Amino acid sequence: MKLLHNARIHTFDPARPSATALAVERGRVLAAGGEELLAEFGSAAREDMRGCALLPGLTDAHLHLQAYALSLTAIHCEVSTKEECLRRVAERAAAVKEGEWILGHGWNQNDWNGEWPCAADLEPAAPGRPVYLTAKSLHAAWASRAALRLAGITASTPDPADGVILRGRKGVPTGILIEQAMKLVEQAIPEPDPEALAETFQKEIIPGLWQMGLTGVHDFDRQTCFQALQLLHARGELHLRVLKSIPKELLPQAAELGLRTGFGDDTLRIGSVKLFADGALGPHTGAMFEPYVDDPQNRGMLILDGETLFELGRRAAESGLSLAVHAIGDRAVHAMLDGFERLRAYERERGLPALRHRIEHVQTIRPADASRLAGLGVIASMQPVHAPSDMDMTERYLGERSAFCYAWRTLLEGGARLAFGSDAPVETPNPFIGLHAAVTRRRADGAPGPEGWVPQQRLTVREAFEGFTIGPAFAAGAESRLGRLSPGFLADLIVLENDPFTCEPAALRELRPSATMLGGEWVWQM
Numbered sequence: 001m002k003l004l005h006n007a008r009i010h011t012f013d014p015a016r017p018s019a020t021a022l023a024v025e026r027g028r029v030l031a032a033g034g035e036e037l038l039a040e041f042g043s044a045a046r047e048d049m050r051g052c053a054l055l056p057g058l059t060d061a062h063l064h065l066q067a068y069a070l071s072l073t074a075i076h077c078e079v080s081t082k083e084e085c086l087r088r089v090a091e092r093a094a095a096v097k098e099g100e101w102i103l104g105h106g107w108n109q110n111d112w113n114g115e116w117p118c119a120a121d122l123e124p125a126a127p128g129r130p131v132y133l134t135a136k137s138l139h140a141a142w143a144s145r146a147a148l149r150l151a152g153i154t155a156s157t158p159d160p161a162d163g164v165i166l167r168g169r170k171g172v173p174t175g176i177l178i179e180q181a182m183k184l185v186e187q188a189i190p191e192p193d194p195e196a197l198a199e200t201f202q203k204e205i206i207p208g209l210w211q212m213g214l215t216g217v218h219d220f221d222r223q224t225c226f227q228a229l230q231l232l233h234a235r236g237e238l239h240l241r242v243l244k245s246i247p248k249e250l251l252p253q254a255a256e257l258g259l260r261t262g263f264g265d266d267t268l269r270i271g272s273v274k275l276f277a278d279g280a281l282g283p284h285t286g287a288m289f290e291p292y293v294d295d296p297q298n299r300g301m302l303i304l305d306g307e308t309l310f311e312l313g314r315r316a317a318e319s320g321l322s323l324a325v326h327a328i329g330d331r332a333v334h335a336m337l338d339g340f341e342r343l344r345a346y347e348r349e350r351g352l353p354a355l356r357h358r359i360e361h362v363q364t365i366r367p368a369d370a371s372r373l374a375g376l377g378v379i380a381s382m383q384p385v386h387a388p389s390d391m392d393m394t395e396r397y398l399g400e401r402s403a404f405c406y407a408w409r410t411l412l413e414g415g416a417r418l419a420f421g422s423d424a425p426v427e428t429p430n431p432f433i434g435l436h437a438a439v440t441r442r443r444a445d446g447a448p449g450p451e452g453w454v455p456q457q458r459l460t461v462r463e464a465f466e467g468f469t470i471g472p473a474f475a476a477g478a479e480s481r482l483g484r485l486s487p488g489f490l491a492d493l494i495v496l497e498n499d500p501f502t503c504e505p506a507a508l509r510e511l512r513p514s515a516t517m518l519g520g521e522w523v524w525q526m
Helices: 036-040 065-071 082-093 145-150 182-186 194-212 223-234 248-257 306-318 330-350 372-376 386-404 408-413 431-440 461-467 470-475 505-510
Strands: 002-005 008-010 021-025 028-033 045-048 053-056 058-063 102-107 131-135 140-143 163-167 173-179 214-219 241-247 268-276 323-327 358-361 379-382 418-420 493-496 515-518 521-525
Touching (some): 021 036, 028 036, 065 102, 065 194, 065 223, 082 102, 131 145, 131 182, 140 182, 145 173, 163 182, 173 182, 194 223, 194 515, 194 521, 214 470, 223 241, 223 268, 241 248, 248 268, 248 306, 306 330, 323 330, 379 470, 408 418, 408 461, 418 470, 431 461, 431 505
Parallel strands (some): 002 045, 008 053, 058 214, 241 268, 323 358, 358 379
Antiparallel strands (some): 002 021, 131 140, 140 173, 163 173, 493 515, 515 521
């Protein structure tokens, strides 16, 4: 038994919001209280916290573990000029073997005067080499001629459903692939070995997440990632709480096998079936009611309508599988809410449980739809870190409608449950960057000003932390054991030298844990 004392403990338990001592036994919180616990648990191993703040361990409710791991070794393309990106491609090409794929991530055409790059740009940097660079949004990619050739993409290749191959003269592909067209090249790239990926997770990724204060994640990557996680779990080496999604195309197999949301244990559990309703704001594929300001003929791409959501959701609900639907544009969010409305009625008619469905991102929403999430019991899984990154782009593309982008306050006041994440590798998984964004709606340099961007959507520090603790726990069906430091809850916690509830909001992004505990054991200490 451990007794952590002389601490400022934020339990997030409404019955006892604060404490100075915490008793931990067999991986769970035994008691939270004051100095009386020193006498009550006199035989416990005492650990003096030196007045530090203790909070529940944080959870990233939306990231891509495999993509994040690969991004750390990929070329960093988030640079201000195309020329610098090409310089980095050339540098990598000179360092890797002939025929090896050259991968990168992070470029954004909006930082390059809004002009799409092309395959021809890559030839001087990596002549004849397969190059594949994903955009920051992960909804577009830039491929070299060799990569297109290996994928079998020619002028006669039709656009796939819900995807676009940008073309030049005579229909020749330019090298830019939008949405589902990206898969044409990705299928030609060798998958990483699950064992090697598991080793990367264990040695690099998970320890890095501990140092950021993360003790859990909701992962939205695919089969290879799941295989790697299972390898670690089978060996007792997965020291991270993971909720694992199922891709839409595997819904029939999952249903046939009898998999259900929540199957697993407190380390690795089945989450929701992941669907896509639209694209993203950057490539103008997010489905909007009104056209993009800079592209008056374009209202984005609605990949999934409410009727199709209902049909898929009916099959999922009958199998006990919840849905997690990517929806960024206000038209996509509206369509998904229409579909969920029908699905909830179906669940009631059939006596099925009201599963914890969720909409991922909810980056734009019509005011009339804001209260519908709460009414339908649909969780808003959002990423505050996107707001400071996207504010200029959003105003340029949506104009006055940007007042209802990343509308955390509006959704919260409408009764919605919020679960916060990062969408890493789109953004850093560091939750303190996200917390800072949620509370201030400002960038690191203070832009756009003291009040932040659309300040009426700011959250309090408490509300922001609940988005990384209580919210993800509820979304995972684990609110009885995760997200709080209460008796019976799993002893997942972080130690902070500076108390986030008393420091200046601007300082939130600089906070880092000095220790992280998972299941009652210190997994990282400074």
